[in-house]
Amino acid sequence: MPEGHTVHRTSNDFNKFFAGLPLIITSPQGRFASDAKLISGQVLVKAKAIGKQLFLEFENELTIRIHLGIYGKWAFTEHANELPEPVGEVRARFRNEKYLADLRGPSVCEVISRAEVRVVEQRLGPDPLNANPRGVEERRFIERAQRAKTPIGLLLMNQDVIAGIGNVYRAEILFRAGISPHRPGSSLTVEELKAIWADSVELLMVGVKTGYMITRDELRNKNPDKSERNFVYKREGLPCRQCGTNVSIEIMGARKLYWCVGCQN
Numbered sequence: 001m002p003e004g005h006t007v008h009r010t011s012n013d014f015n016k017f018f019a020g021l022p023l024i025i026t027s028p029q030g031r032f033a034s035d036a037k038l039i040s041g042q043v044l045v046k047a048k049a050i051g052k053q054l055f056l057e058f059e060n061e062l063t064i065r066i067h068l069g070i071y072g073k074w075a076f077t078e079h080a081n082e083l084p085e086p087v088g089e090v091r092a093r094f095r096n097e098k099y100l101a102d103l104r105g106p107s108v109c110e111v112i113s114r115a116e117v118r119v120v121e122q123r124l125g126p127d128p129l130n131a132n133p134r135g136v137e138e139r140r141f142i143e144r145a146q147r148a149k150t151p152i153g154l155l156l157m158n159q160d161v162i163a164g165i166g167n168v169y170r171a172e173i174l175f176r177a178g179i180s181p182h183r184p185g186s187s188l189t190v191e192e193l194k195a196i197w198a199d200s201v202e203l204l205m206v207g208v209k210t211g212y213m214i215t216r217d218e219l220r221n222k223n224p225d226k227s228e229r230n231f232v233y234k235r236e237g238l239p240c241r242q243c244g245t246n247v248s249i250e251i252m253g254a255r256k257l258y259w260c261v262g263c264q265n
Contacts, residue, residue, distance in 0.1 A: 001070045004164020005207025007049040008129050010074055012208075014047035014056065017076070017099040023058075026093045028086040035111040036092060038062055050127050051163025053108075055117060063117050064092075069107025076101050127163040128200040129208065142193045145185040152188060153181025154253045156196075161185075164204060171233045171258040172215035173199050180264045181257055216241075232258040 025040040027033040042058040056064040077100045086102060091109050094101040125144060126137035144161045155161045156170045174181050177196055206220055207213050214220055214229045231241055236249035236258060245262030
């Protein structure tokens with residue numbers, strides 16, 4: 001499942017290629033056809049991302065909300081006068097005179113009102129990649145984490161606590177912080193949670209810039225092999241890069257959890 005940095009990169013692409021212009025929207029697959037008619041031809045005011053959700057705001061006060069889920073994918077193309085035929089099951093096609101974006105397999109693709117957008121925004125946790133005036137979003141994260149007895153390894157995957165963190169960043173952020181994924185959120189200090197928030201901001205920004213989830217600082221200016229980018233993710237049974245203890249794997253919240261017993265205690 002794409003994590004928050006990927007959705008922010010998509011938001012940036014929509015603002016670059018489509019914002020401020022009328023956008024033609026169709027549904028080659030047919031499942032989004034009735035909704036597409038509500039906004040096709042309208043000017044895209046802006047795209048924005050909150051965690052793993054993308055919001056496309058149009059001048060007629062309607063918004064498309066998109067969540068890729070596990071199988072969703074985007075394909076952006078620069079086209080000439082002749083439009084390419086859709087490849088696969090394209091739920092929604094967005095185009096202007098120069099650019100084309102095809103959406104396949106999302107778990108959510110719907111048109112909603114501004115009021116409905118606000119409901120979703122209030123439910124979602126703070127996004128480390130969005131504005132944090134006077135530390136407001138950081139405090140929201142700390143408050144939501146500290147009032148829960150749930151393990152921090154589950155809280156970081158809960159989009160109502162912090163938006164945009166997925167399985168890779170969950171494992172890597174906790175490793176870098178030296179915190180066991182089994183510790184209850186309520187047991188973490190403000191200083192520990194501030195460090196988790198700050199590292200989330202930093203790592204997600206690297207992801208937006210590079211397009212990769214690189215969590216080893218010394219590799220940020222390189223394009224390392226996928227197996228070298230992280231400390232513990234998908235390294236079960238291999239020696240920890242820091243202490244040599246074999247990396248552990250278990251199931252937490254129906255997802256694979258990778259962590260080092262030696263470093264995270």
